[in-house]
Amino acid sequence: MMERVTIVGTGLIGASIGLALKQAGFAGVVTGVDTNSAELSAALFAHAIDRVASSELELRQATEQADVVVLAVPVLAVLDWMQRLAPALKPHQLVTDAGSTKQKIAEMAREHFNHKGTARFLPGHPMAGKEQGGAALADAELFRGATWLFTPVDSAEQALEAEWRAWVAKFGARAIDMDAARHDEICAWVSHLPQMLSTALAALLEERFAGDPARREEIAAIGGRALREMTRLGTSPYSIWRDIALTNSEPIAVTLHALEQRLAHLRENLRTPELKEEFRLANEFRMGKARKP
Amino acid sequence: MMERVTIVGTGLIGASIGLALKQAGFAGVVTGVDTNSAELSAALFAHAIDRVASSELELRQATEQADVVVLAVPVLAVLDWMQRLAPALKPHQLVTDAGSTKQKIAEMAREHFNHKGTARFLPGHPMAGKEQGGAALADAELFRGATWLFTPVDSAEQALEAEWRAWVAKFGARAIDMDAARHDEICAWVSHLPQMLSTALAALLEERFAGDPARREEIAAIGGRALREMTRLGTSPYSIWRDIALTNSEPIAVTLHALEQRLAHLRENLRTPELKEEFRLANEFRMGKARKP
Numbered sequence: 001m002m003e004r005v006t007i008v009g010t011g012l013i014g015a016s017i018g019l020a021l022k023q024a025g026f027a028g029v030v031t032g033v034d035t036n037s038a039e040l041s042a043a044l045f046a047h048a049i050d051r052v053a054s055s056e057l058e059l060r061q062a063t064e065q066a067d068v069v070v071l072a073v074p075v076l077a078v079l080d081w082m083q084r085l086a087p088a089l090k091p092h093q094l095v096t097d098a099g100s101t102k103q104k105i106a107e108m109a110r111e112h113f114n115h116k117g118t119a120r121f122l123p124g125h126p127m128a129g130k131e132q133g134g135a136a137l138a139d140a141e142l143f144r145g146a147t148w149l150f151t152p153v154d155s156a157e158q159a160l161e162a163e164w165r166a167w168v169a170k171f172g173a174r175a176i177d178m179d180a181a182r183h184d185e186i187c188a189w190v191s192h193l194p195q196m197l198s199t200a201l202a203a204l205l206e207e208r209f210a211g212d213p214a215r216r217e218e219i220a221a222i223g224g225r226a227l228r229e230m231t232r233l234g235t236s237p238y239s240i241w242r243d244i245a246l247t248n249s250e251p252i253a254v255t256l257h258a259l260e261q262r263l264a265h266l267r268e269n270l271r272t273p274e275l276k277e278e279f280r281l282a283n284e285f286r287m288g289k290a291r292k293p
Numbered sequence: 294m295m296e297r298v299t300i301v302g303t304g305l306i307g308a309s310i311g312l313a314l315k316q317a318g319f320a321g322v323v324t325g326v327d328t329n330s331a332e333l334s335a336a337l338f339a340h341a342i343d344r345v346a347s348s349e350l351e352l353r354q355a356t357e358q359a360d361v362v363v364l365a366v367p368v369l370a371v372l373d374w375m376q377r378l379a380p381a382l383k384p385h386q387l388v389t390d391a392g393s394t395k396q397k398i399a400e401m402a403r404e405h406f407n408h409k410g411t412a413r414f415l416p417g418h419p420m421a422g423k424e425q426g427g428a429a430l431a432d433a434e435l436f437r438g439a440t441w442l443f444t445p446v447d448s449a450e451q452a453l454e455a456e457w458r459a460w461v462a463k464f465g466a467r468a469i470d471m472d473a474a475r476h477d478e479i480c481a482w483v484s485h486l487p488q489m490l491s492t493a494l495a496a497l498l499e500e501r502f503a504g505d506p507a508r509r510e511e512i513a514a515i516g517g518r519a520l521r522e523m524t525r526l527g528t529s530p531y532s533i534w535r536d537i538a539l540t541n542s543e544p545i546a547v548t549l550h551a552l553e554q555r556l557a558h559l560r561e562n563l564r565t566p567e568l569k570e571e572f573r574l575a576n577e578f579r580m581g582k583a584r585k586p
Contacts, residue, residue, distance in 0.1 A: 190516035194523040200555040202575035221440050223483035229522040230487040234575035245563040256560040260553050262493040267549040270538040282495035282527035
């Protein structure tokens with residue numbers, strides 16, 4: 001039975017997990033850990049967590065006495081916490097995470113967890129977020145209708161893992177299990193490529209027109225929804241994306257290279273019937289309906 | 294005094310101009326012309342136009358008796374209509390348009406209009422639209438808060454031109470005059486590049502995953518707002534963009550090439566501190582606030 005949960009990283013995702021737990025009826029204690037004390041206070045104020053662990057001693061207690069530890073920090077910090085927690089935790093404990101890439105995390109889980117005498121680790125990745133981060137925007141409904149990916153490293157399943165999955169279902173999320181390598185490849189296409197593309201476009205426009213206030217004003221006046229959408233992700237923080245780029249470089253590079261070639265092809269065919277074929281293919285592409293308006 | 298307006302092309306933009314005129318108090322007669330009789334009927338049904346001109350005779354009357362002829366068709370069709378109308382119209386008449394590129398149109402205006410004995414031509418470009426086209430979606434408020442670009446070919450101004458500009462102001466649009474070449478260059482950056490990018494991305498994903506239903510479903514399940522936004526413009530129709538690509542090839546090619554290089558730079562720096570600089574620049578980029586939520 002899960003009675004004590006410790007959430008490491010009480011930003012948007014971590015604090016939303018705390019709120020979702022409470023809304024779903026979790027009656028145990030949620031402890032929050034964050035290097036940023038403002039985020040920690042905001043999470044406490046929002047009742048996403050019941051208490052905070054700040055000192056070394058509190059931190060040790062919070063992790064060693066938890067049934068489930070949720071790592072809701074950027075990927076490299078997840079890896080750091082995994083190394084730190086592995087020797088201290090016991091077999092009855094479960095660690096899970098919300099990191100954006102899964103191969104490196106699954107590798108470390110295979111190495112340091114899920115053995116006789118070690119705690120269990122279930123790599124997870126809720127596909128949810130908001131334009132801006134932070135505990136102040138945390139939302140118990142953040143995961144409703146969202147996909148929650150798991151990339152389990154073995155087929156064994158502890159009772160706590162089954163229970164954690166049941167809570168995720170109560171959050172309103174739809175769980176999908178997949179191989180970590182496949183996860184990282186698909187996320188490179190559907191998430192990392194769009195991000196890098198938006199960053200590149202916004203950086204290009206900024207560098208090109210930053211020194212020219214008149215031109216900059218024209219761009220703001222003339223650019224419409226199209227440009228706004230295509231550059232919106234450009235506001236994403238480097239702090240999170242550095243870790244994603246470092247831990248999924250190869251799959252991301254493959255998608256970027258494919259798009260560079262596609263753009264060159266389109267550029268060389270602006271005046272040929274081949275442009276029609278590109279529009280036809282693009283017209284065929286369909287995503288699911290937006291889940292929130 | 295403008296009393297008779299003929300709108301050639303009663304799709305979303307043309308029919309919205311008709312509705313905006315009426316809402317702004319225009320008491321004259323609006324005649325609609327369109328090769329697509331369904332669009333023509335829809336515009337009439339929406340009261341965007343008062344009458345239709347279908348036969349050769351009606352068409353000649355509608356254009357030769359109009360005070361103002363508005364060409365709201367794709368760019369190549371604007372050019373065709375300009376050639377057709379130039380010899381038939383008289384100096385007291387004004388022709389204006391809503392075409393997406395302006396250099397070729399301004400060149401033809403300089404050649405065939407705005408001389409002694411010819412009608413006047415004022416190239417225009419309302420920066421407004423909807424995700425889908427068609428007279429059924431026409432909206433008197435479409436231009437409120439939008440920028441309406443004009444690229445006049447000379448500094449002379451007929452009374453009708455001043456009057457047309459006054460109507461555009463009454464639509465709630467903000468007029469900006471600029472050089473046609475500059476218009477096309479800026480639109481390449483803020484409109485044509487985002488479109489081509491979205492088309493290339495959607496076409497790439499479609500080609501890559503169309504033959505793999507399982508992967509396709511995963512993309513729909515996992516892809517979120519980011520991918521949806523970055524591929525939304527992929528649904529744009531070739532029929533309009535063919536004309537834009539043909540009449541603004543060079544400026545578009547320049548922007549595409551610059552972006553290809555930027556993506557390659559980013560790809561080569563996924564694991565270096567240079568990625569931080571790209572995110573910093575992208576974070577600096579700011580557009581104006583969205584004018585409609």
